[in-house]
Amino acid sequence: MKKITLSLLLLFGIIGFAQTDNSEFDRMVEAEMKSASATINFRANPNTQNYDISYHELRFNVDPNNTTPYISGIVTTTFTALSDMNVVTFDMATELVVSSVTMNSTNLTFSQSNYELNINLPSTLTTGNSATVIITYAGSPPPAEGAFTRSTHSGTPVIYTLSEPFGARDWWPCKQDLNDKIASFDIYITCPDAYIGVSNGLLQSSVTSGGNTTRHYRHNYPIPAYLISLNVTNYVTYNIQAGLGTVESPFFPINNYLYPESNTTTNRNSIDNTVPIMNVFEQKFGPYPYRNEQYGHVQFGWGGGMEHATMSSMGSWTSRSLIAHELGHQWFGNKVTCGSWKDIWLNEGLTEYTAGIVVEELDGPTSFVSWKNNKIANITSQTGGALYLTDAEALNVNRIFSSRLSYDKGSMVTHMLRWVMGDANFFLALRNYLNDTNLAYAYAQTNDLKGHLEAVHGSNLDEFFNDWVYMQGYPTYTVNVQTLGSGQARITVNQTQSHSSVSYFEMPLQIRLTGAGGATHDVVVNNTFNGQQFTVPVPFLVTGVIFDPNRHIISRNSTTTLSNDNFVLEEAISVYPNPANDELHIMMPTTTQLEKVEIYNSLGQLLATHQAADFRIDNLSTGMHVMKITTSEGAIHKNFIKK
Numbered sequence: 202m203k204k205i206t207l208s209l210l211l212l213f214g215i216i217g218f219a220q221t222d223n224s225e226f227d228r229m230v231e232a233e234m235k236s237a238s239a240t241i242n243f244r245a246n247p248n249t250q251n252y253d254i255s256y257h258e259l260r261f262n263v264d265p266n267n268t269t270p271y272i273s274g275i276v277t278t279t280f281t282a283l284s285d286m287n288v289v290t291f292d293m294a295t296e297l298v299v300s301s302v303t304m305n306s307t308n309l310t311f312s313q314s315n316y317e318l319n320i321n322l323p324s325t326l327t328t329g330n331s332a333t334v335i336i337t338y339a340g341s342p343p344p345a346e347g348a349f350t351r352s353t354h355s356g357t358p359v360i361y362t363l364s365e366p367f368g369a370r371d372w373w374p375c376k377q378d379l380n381d382k383i384a385s386f387d388i389y390i391t392c393p394d395a396y397i398g399v400s401n402g403l404l405q406s407s408v409t410s411g412g413n414t415t416r417h418y419r420h421n422y423p424i425p426a427y428l429i430s431l432n433v434t435n436y437v438t439y440n441i442q443a444g445l446g447t448v449e450s451p452f453f454p455i456n457n458y459l460y461p462e463s464n465t466t467t468n469r470n471s472i473d474n475t476v477p478i479m480n481v482f483e484q485k486f487g488p489y490p491y492r493n494e495q496y497g498h499v500q501f502g503w504g505g506g507m508e509h510a511t512m513s514s515m516g517s518w519t520s521r522s523l524i525a526h527e528l529g530h531q532w533f534g535n536k537v538t539c540g541s542w543k544d545i546w547l548n549e550g551l552t553e554y555t556a557g558i559v560v561e562e563l564d565g566p567t568s569f570v571s572w573k574n575n576k577i578a579n580i581t582s583q584t585g586g587a588l589y590l591t592d593a594e595a596l597n598v599n600r601i602f603s604s605r606l607s608y609d610k611g612s613m614v615t616h617m618l619r620w621v622m623g624d625a626n627f628f629l630a631l632r633n634y635l636n637d638t639n640l641a642y643a644y645a646q647t648n649d650l651k652g653h654l655e656a657v658h659g660s661n662l663d664e665f666f667n668d669w670v671y672m673q674g675y676p677t678y679t680v681n682v683q684t685l686g687s688g689q690a691r692i693t694v695n696q697t698q699s700h701s702s703v704s705y706f707e708m709p710l711q712i713r714l715t716g717a718g719g720a721t722h723d724v725v726v727n728n729t730f731n732g733q734q735f736t737v738p739v740p741f742l743v744t745g746v747i748f749d750p751n752r753h754i755i756s757r758n759s760t761t762t763l764s765n766d767n768f769v770l771e772e773a774i775s776v777y778p779n780p781a782n783d784e785l786h787i788m789m790p791t792t793t794q795l796e797k798v799e800i801y802n803s804l805g806q807l808l809a810t811h812q813a814a815d816f817r818i819d820n821l822s823t824g825m826h827v828m829k830i831t832t833s834e835g836a837i838h839k840n841f842i843k844k
Contacts, residue, residue, distance in 0.1 A: 529555030550611015674700025
């Protein structure tokens, strides 16, 4: 029989929307890792573990006209003792000089050293009881981490902050560790009235007096210290609104603060993209987490962006994907925050996938395939790398904020979970994760997400998480398709792995079979081992094969072969059981018609004739027999043993 073999290398061009955003994406990653260099030498402060912060009142006085960065502040903190305590400790740069600490109008003694402010309480604060201290301080924030920056734009001075992950202590006394969220806070920013102060939460008031203006913001959601921001310059405002104006989706503001030179039609049109993006995210993940306050953007001097709660800091608005990424963080990273840097993909991978969903929903499936292909190309540019960090990796800022792994692999692994679970179950599980009362506005680890996914999926995802989250590398597939007449095809799958940590990537695979006139038929096979075969119905004669056409799986250099025109009838028909006792069954392609079956002994004597594929043989003697099977595609011979 004639066999035609076509070798198809699966090459996908890196084209489309995602390509144009690469430089902006790199700047975004740089901004998000900026202050994280402190993680290399940072350890959780054991002296701040004995209390929980419930409230801050932050009063800051800044003047961008000062060429040397300077801040004076009065910070009122209410906290609850987790164990009996006589001293309360805050993280605070020693460059910030405390002038007084009071409690109930009583002056308290204190000391400053080694990035700590230690306050002696007037008496033992017993477990479960609360207290409030008022700290007055001033000084020039240390410049090393750039958490508090004084710069200029078009010759005009500007002050902005970026504290992730441990820079807040450089400009106010706080608790830095990723184990406590501030239940609520008020912030008052006083600056010369030529400037506008911007922060998180909802603007409560703006009062001008004596040449200065004080703007008061309130944020009533739990927040880690690193997500609080301060921005001051001659901002102009551009305000729009989100929501659908219904009971289920009331309007809420999107307030934007731009440098005057950035207040262009182009930038305002770009900012307008926030509204349809917000609609997509609310439909997929549930209501915007801070609906009762606002969302917005404030321009700052770092490239890329930073997801400060309710008010993302932006270097520019030229990239829709950047706008989407920082907005997506309000769910993944802000509402639910990774509980350790080993789990950073919960912040960055899930969020970067939200930017991909925007491409899917607003640009269509072709652009989404291009977006995924761009991610896959970067992921597979190296053979190794796990999502979940080791202890040592969690001290390396470049590894924590790896664009290839934490962002790109994290986003594609998120997509593969969607592919495995199906859309309905996947998005339900994410909403359950975000709304879990133990996680919402708190901290999560990888197993928390896994638990919610499994609860909806109905089975464990150990194999998936072991392969794709905890281990390294990616598969390369070889897929052979053999036509079995005009109505069936046999698919054989083999796989190699780029890294030895994974013995086999078990995944559902999408294979597109093509026919004459542009006909296509997609099949999904659940591949779990090498050499696995699947016989699938096809409504036409297969003329081509495409592996993973929608780019659901991280893989590289996968190939297909197609064998068609004719098929080997001998391989297409099987007889079972063999050996047999009393019955025989013939299995063949559904489009192949059985005409007759003839049974011969070893001497070539005809013993029986049948027209059905299932028949009895209990009248035959034991030993070897020959079966001639005549079909619409021809005749073959099969040997069988009668027991």
